[in-house]
């Protein structure tokens with residue numbers, strides 16, 4: 001199967017670590033021209049150096065806080081100047097803080113809206129002039145919470161559904177431009193985020209983090225957390241020409257964790 005990613009320009013939001021970084025590395029290894037971005041220049045520079053040895057295209061970086069619209073516009077300007085017209089937008093962001101409904105105040109609700117929903121809206125808006133020219137891919141990274149709520153993560157449970165609704169609307173509106181919009185939902189993939197959530201649960205219950213991990217594994221048929229590379233490969237497929245008839249759809253990468261149909 002030819003992914004035909006060579007020379008495609010891809011912007012990966014929140015790519016200084018975890019899932020975003022793994023997606024950027026996979027796309028670069030497949031020959032895409034990659035723009036890395038997150039808030040910290042030093043982190044981005046390190047990721048660029050890490051990815052370059054296996055990259056088969058350019059790897060650039062530009063710092064941007066994706067909750068700031070001016071910074072997003074500067075990011076797209078830099079991407080066009082350095083790599084050319086965008087073909088692939090990967091929307092991704094840091095996760096919202098953990099907590100149940102009564103632990104979350106308005107400030108946290110507003111911050112999660114800006115980070116986990118409005119940033120995707122703004123990134124898509126900024127990417128559309130490019131994507132409309134020759135078609136392309138928009139891939140939104142969300143969470144298994146789009147299929148079943150995660151206890152103690154009310155912000156994720158609420159805002160990921162907004163991303164899903166957005167993707168479904170856009171699949172309709174952007175199909176005439178051959179822009180395919182998909183959603184990828186991670187279950188438990190081993191990153192700093194998973195670590196943070198396991199530690200949070202352990203602290204709340206006064207138990208060891210390993211016990212939380214063990215309980216989590218009992219709920220995953222494959223009995224392990226995913227590797228970010230395994231997640232990134234699924235995203236690469238959706239970003240590629242090999243995926244030409246999937247739009248508006250959602251792909252779970254969760255080792256079988258979600259039991260629903």
Ligand code: NAD
Nearest residue numbers: 014016017018019038065066093094095143188189191193
């Ligand atoms: P992570 O915490 O390891 O990485 C988050 C990335 O987001 C970092 O690069 C960070 O610098 C960047 N970031 C945070 N705030 C930003 C901002 N304002 N502007 C620009 N960049 C910003 O998280 P991850 O595990 O890679 O997960 C990525 C997303 O997927 C998160 O939203 C997370 O909640 C979600 N998710 C992950 C899992 C999993 O198993 N890892 C499961 C469900 C959902």
